[in-house]
Amino acid sequence: MPVEGQARQQQGPVPARRRGLHALLQRRSAIAFLMTVPLLVVMVGLVAYPTGFAIWLSMLDRTTTRFVGLANFALLLDSSRFWGIVWQTCLFAFAAVALKAFLGFVAAHFVHNLPARGQRKWRGMLLVPWVIPAAMSVLAWRLLFEPSFGALNWILEQVGLPRILWLGETGWARLSVILVTVWFGAPFFMVMYLASLKSVPAELYEAASIDGATWWQRIRYVTLPMMRNIIAITMIFSLIGSFAGFTIVNVLTNGGPLGATQVLGTSAFLVGIIGGNLPMGAAISLFMVPVLAAAAILVLRGVVRRGSDS
Missing domain, CATH: 1.20.5 (Single alpha-helices involved in coiled-coils or other helix-helix interfaces)
Incomplete structure (x- = not known):
């Protein structure tokens, strides 16, 4: 007891x-x-x-004095020009994000395989496009695309090729917008992927090398599975920024030629601010919400599933 x-x-x-x-x-x-x-x-x-x-x-009329409900959205859905702008926005966003992800992945592997002393130098140089304010860098690109005395056309002449109206033809103008968007955003992907590569255990690569895996097999079965969450998150973040992008298109082409590079952001500004139709501009800007929400839900659901499986 x-x-x-x-x-x-x-x-x-x-x-x-x-x-x-x-x-x-x-x-x-x-x-x-x-x-x-x-x-x-x-x-x-x-x-x-x-x-x-x-x-x-967005539910008011042009004078913002009368409630019209979903009439503004109905007008947009019946407009073929608006659907063309939606298609151009999707083209710019998805093409730019895919290229930024690929180039950022390649640049991250390049910097990751350098000696520690060289990594700082290359990392600093490759981050310059992302550090410079977008408006300033786009103005520099506009000078490069200038048809008469631009550097790009001068290089084409030196190799015997004809001049190109980079910002004056529909196809070349769209390509120019995508090129500048990729140049500006790829360093962000590089930084994120480089940080993710640093967290991959070196023992996994050593085990794969012992098993006779090639460099592509090491990337496919070791690097990509370990980086898939950060890849998905950076892509959805960049996709949101690309859909809502305004500065690059507005400074580089201002939506031209003949609206060939008009996107939802610049269209909302043109209709709402320049045109004075604030309700319709608000309706155009809100049209991006369901598209981005659906894309974010799909990507983030994949991230949650991968996290639970691991």
Whole structure:
């Protein structure tokens, strides 16, 4: 009996300590939540209010005095010109994201395989396009594309090729917009992929080499499976930015020639601000929401499934 009494005395304080620790944790979580309330209020004010106001504005007429419901969206869906702008936006976004992902992956492997001292130098140089403000870099590209004295046409003349109206012909103008978008965004992919490559255990590559795997098999069965989550996240992030892109198209081509490079962002600005039809401009900008939401859900669902499988 004395032994059992001593055991009970020793075990008695433990539940009380657990209850006290649990209460402390609950109190800390409550304090942490209260400390985040100001930030949540700011986020709601900066995101929820403009979104709600844009939705309300898109349901008004041109004079913003009469409620018309979904009439503005119905006009857009019946417009062949609007569907052409949607197609161009999808073309620019998906083509640019695919090229940025590929070039960023190649550049990340190139920098990753360099010695540690050389990595800093190359990483700094390859980050320059991403660091320079977009408006300044696009102006420089516009000078390169200039048909009379631009550097690109001068190089073509030196090799015996004819001059190209880079920003004056439909096909070349679209290609120029995609090229500048890739040049500006590929360094972001490189940085993300390089950080992901650093986290891949070297033992996996050594085991694959011992098993006789080629470089492509090592990339396919080791590198890509370990990087698939970061690849998916960077692609959806870049896709959202490409869909909502405005600066590159507005500065480089201003939607020309004849609207061949018009995207949803520049169209919303042209209709809403320049044309003075704010409700229709809001409706055009809101059209991007369901498309991007569907793409984000598909990609993020794949990321969650991969995380749960692993």
